[in-house]
Amino acid sequence: MMTRKTGHIALVGAGPGARDLLTLRALNRIQSADLVLFDRLVDPDIVELARDGAERIYVGKEVGRCAWPQGRIDRLIVAKAKLGLRVVRLKSGDPSVFGRACEEITAARAAGIEIEIVPGVTAASAAAASIARPLTERGETDSFVLTTGTARPGDAAPDRARLAHPGTSMAFYMAVQRAGEVQADLLAAGAPAACPVDIVERASTPTERHIATTLGQLAETIATQGVTNPAILFIRYPKSLAGALSDTPRGIFAA
Amino acid sequence: MMTRKTGHIALVGAGPGARDLLTLRALNRIQSADLVLFDRLVDPDIVELARDGAERIYVGKEVGRCAWPQGRIDRLIVAKAKLGLRVVRLKSGDPSVFGRACEEITAARAAGIEIEIVPGVTAASAAAASIARPLTERGETDSFVLTTGTARPGDAAPDRARLAHPGTSMAFYMAVQRAGEVQADLLAAGAPAACPVDIVERASTPTERHIATTLGQLAETIATQGVTNPAILFIRYPKSLAGALSDTPRGIFAA
Incomplete structure (x- = not known):
């Protein structure tokens, strides 16, 4: 296997909830990820699709606790991609519909990291x-x-x-x-x-x-x-x- | 295998075009269909996912030709489902967004046939x-x-x-x-x-x-x-x- 020089960030639509409402492309990206970030709205069944060695990071908030600030998420995905990792940020539904994807897109571009949006079922x-x-x-x-x-x-x-x-x-x-x-x-x-x-x-x-x-x-x-x-x-x-x-x-x- | 007494109609979102933007559920329904109806906006790559023995019917219009009238589609899917077949009507994108799904839903219900909508990426x-x-x-x-x-x-x-x-x-x-x-x-x-x-x-x-x-x-x-x-x-x-x-x-x- 060749060493990757640059990583990749994918904002992946996890669909509305049911695991079989993932797209084939989303499944592919999750299964080939080195790191998967997810929040409370993404079904654990979907996070489990990541390969055994993949790192999984929960960035959502639960009642009474704080969510990760957006800036921290942005810095993490950029830092990991710079290490050459394939980073998947799972977004409930479709990333383009109330998915607050702008910040992550901007952060990736500012760092010169390739970013892909995988649409989902809203x-x-x-x-x-x-x-x-x-x-x-x-x-x-x-x-x-x-x-x-x-x-x-x-x-x-x-x-x-x-x-x-x-x-x-x-x-x-x-x-x-x-x-x-x-x-x-x-x-x-x-x-x-x-x-x-x-x-x-x-x-x-x-x-x-x-x-x-x-x-x-x-x-x-x-x-x-x-x-x-x-x-x-x-x-x-x-x-x-x-x-x-x-x-x-x-x-x-x-x- | 048990004999099915009643068939089933699924209006399946074929997604926006790319085959890998199908959902896993859509793929499952296409692969288990006895009959697949499709029109001009559905990519031939997607229709090809049907199993070898499945019947494929093109119901769209091409330039200078007439499309199937909606009533003819409605009658066909109901008749085939009454024979016990699993009918898939592929709709470009998401069936609920400008997919004109009402007529088919109404026809299926009037005939007492179970109908399922499989959402897609619009x-x-x-x-x-x-x-x-x-x-x-x-x-x-x-x-x-x-x-x-x-x-x-x-x-x-x-x-x-x-x-x-x-x-x-x-x-x-x-x-x-x-x-x-x-x-x-x-x-x-x-x-x-x-x-x-x-x-x-x-x-x-x-x-x-x-x-x-x-x-x-x-x-x-x-x-x-x-x-x-x-x-x-x-x-x-x-x-x-x-x-x-x-x-x-x-x-x-x-x-």
Whole structure:
């Protein structure tokens, strides 16, 4: 075997959870890695696919503990790649969708290290497949919005009012804690309380759960059913509901 | 081996093009299928993964020919599943994203046939990975919109004005022929001509091409570079461009 002079960094989409929703390319990269970094959202079954001699480093946070700061992750992957190692940074879902890949891409480039992004199945695709409801339906929804419930401290909150438009299908990532706010914003912007909502918790995993509700009952449903992240909230404002009332009774947590 | 009494239909995401961007689950379903239906957008390399004895049926259209009508596809997959066969309908990308899966789901359910959706990597994820530019960037874009350039005859054209909002990242599918219209609509709604655009043609295939341009030059670039579908047009309106002029010179095809 030839000695490698320079290493390689791959940001690899680990998919939504189920191990068999990995791509063949992701499997290849994991199996040929010298070092695998992963966090809480990546299934341990997937990390186990690494070869026996590969180093595995957990960089996520658990309740009550701190995650690795991003800068520490960046420095580690660059240092290891400079040693000639093949580094895989596993990202839940698809690295390009709320995967915060920018920092790692920038760090690798600044160090002159080759970086590859391996796309994955994003959680919204897996959730839609599980409930057999397409993200876009001809005639009813022509745009599909991926958005997140969280904003970085100091960032302006996302402007949700413009999403409240007939023909829009929305998937909210990591928005369980913000469901009341999302509901209130969309209703205030004129979306009907009758807009159908599908909540898919832990899509593609053995403990996946699907709950159907409406925009008007969203926050109440999340509270009474004890929904937790990771979950996808699908909110649809179909064209056929255009003009429906937005002020039908709201969930008690919506205010 | 036991005789199966009822068959099974799987709508399987074939991913964006490259065979190794199939998921392990998709590979499993293709390899265990008795019948595989596919269209023009699915790579022949993927269809070849079916076992030797499996029937392969091309249901797509080619230039100057008619595609199979959807109703004919629906009837065929239901009839074959009723014979006890395992039917795989391959869909380019992810079946839930502009995959027109509703009709097949409805037909299967009406006939009491079990239907499974196997999610896939959608073209936008593959294109973003290829150019190593995340679909969402913290602080700059908080919503990511998947939309299409085409509308069904008789449908209202998509309302693109509401997309022209700072903080929005857009991926247009199948929009090459409508690029002038998209450009004009977004500029008219106030999006700056300087909004960066990445065109990714045939993402993940050996003939993939990436062209960087701006919203103001979009249609002209597509014409002069001879871009054709399948292509993804990424148009970003970052928050940092809010307030920039929208009336800088436009491409000559934009009017």
